[in-house]
Amino acid sequence: MRQGLLVAPHSFAVRETDRPIPGPDEVVVAVDTAGICGSDLHIYHGENPVIRPPVVMGHEFSGSIAAAGPGVDAQPGQRVIIYPLVACGKCVYCQAGQPNRCPDMRFVGAIGYDGAFAEYVLAPSAGVMALPDALSFGDGAMIEPVAFATHAAGKIPDVARAGVLVLGAGTIGNLVAQVAKAYGARHVGITDVLDGKLRTARAVGIEATCNSAKEDVEAWVKEQFGPAGPEVTFDCVALATTVKQAVRLTRRGGNVFLVGVPTGELPVPLVELLIGETSLSGVYCYVPGDFHEAIRLVLAGKVHTRPLVSATFGLDEIGEAFAYAVDRKNEAIKVAIRP
Numbered sequence: 101m102r103q104g105l106l107v108a109p110h111s112f113a114v115r116e117t118d119r120p121i122p123g124p125d126e127v128v129v130a131v132d133t134a135g136i137c138g139s140d141l142h143i144y145h146g147e148n149p150v151i152r153p154p155v156v157m158g159h160e161f162s163g164s165i166a167a168a169g170p171g172v173d174a175q176p177g178q179r180v181i182i183y184p185l186v187a188c189g190k191c192v193y194c195q196a197g198q199p200n201r202c203p204d205m206r207f208v209g210a211i212g213y214d215g216a217f218a219e220y221v222l223a224p225s226a227g228v229m230a231l232p233d234a235l236s237f238g239d240g241a242m243i244e245p246v247a248f249a250t251h252a253a254g255k256i257p258d259v260a261r262a263g264v265l266v267l268g269a270g271t272i273g274n275l276v277a278q279v280a281k282a283y284g285a286r287h288v289g290i291t292d293v294l295d296g297k298l299r300t301a302r303a304v305g306i307e308a309t310c311n312s313a314k315e316d317v318e319a320w321v322k323e324q325f326g327p328a329g330p331e332v333t334f335d336c337v338a339l340a341t342t343v344k345q346a347v348r349l350t351r352r353g354g355n356v357f358l359v360g361v362p363t364g365e366l367p368v369p370l371v372e373l374l375i376g377e378t379s380l381s382g383v384y385c386y387v388p389g390d391f392h393e394a395i396r397l398v399l400a401g402k403v404h405t406r407p408l409v410s411a412t413f414g415l416d417e418i419g420e421a422f423a424y425a426v427d428r429k430n431e432a433i434k435v436a437i438r439p
Contacts, residue, residue, distance in 0.1 A: 162240030
């Protein structure tokens with residue numbers, strides 16, 4: 101089979117290797133569609149402090165069961181998505197039902213398992229979830245980022261009373277805004293520096309948009325949310341400027357959630373946090389229930405994923421796919437690979 105191996109930052113090799121053989125509690129999935137995640141881009145740039153080349157990435161994917169290990173109840177040909185996090189099951193967090201906080205987790209496409217930028221991928225059978233017939237394989241590959249967004253938006257206190265500001269209209273920012281709206285937030289607004297991403301946000305129902313490179317963001321926020329600002333802000337960019345912006349714009353006593361992955365240490369305006377009694381916390385990963393909720397929202401038509409897919413490439417074009425994803429002139433949101 102073929103795999104797209106990142107051999108060094110910005111350098112891929114499509115290699116021939118043996119098709120994996122599943123052991124107990126494992127399956128092999130024939131990959132149909134796999135999405136490039138923002139975290140994959142950090143690895144691609146050599147910015148991830150833990151995961152470095154050589155690595156086969158790809159954790160947002162759909163496909164069909166090709167083989168199942170001994171005792172695994174999975175049928176060849178079954179259409180599936182995979183919950184990619186493999187927790188230890190023993191630590192205090194796993195015992196509390198919080199596998200997303202497990203300090204010894206493995207992760208398909210990052211830690212312990214080769215990923216889905218390949219024709220076949222080995223995955224834990226515990227992570228297998230059926231892909232409903234009403235959803236295409238392309239839809240299925242988007243369930244993972246929707247699950248992340250449901251996990252994030254599920255943290256909004258008293259969502260029906262919350263004004264929600266999202267900084268960054270990429271895949272996750274767009275989906276967090278959509279899920280917040282689906283959950284009944286009283287008002288949702290989103291910012292970005294690229295007009296194309298804001299047009300996509302409006303196309304999926306997020307009407308309040310602001311180009312923060314061209315407009316006065318503070319004036320826009322006051323117009324949208326009132327002089328006190330939104331109760332909740334999600335920073336899906338994680339730059340020094342956006343962290344400061346998130347704290348400054350959020351209502352006193354409100355909540356700021358850091359969703360984007362910073363590539364280094366970020367300065368935090370602690371005095372403003374202190375004076376405003378504002379809460380700052382992170383959103384890192386999901387639990388299995390978030391996948392089920394993501395499927396529900398997409399099936400119900402409350403979250404729209406297809407408009408977010410900007411381009412699709414073959415596995416032999418994986419280098420071009422990543423180059424396309426990082427070239428800002430393309431204003432790409434989600435780039436997919438079909439092995």
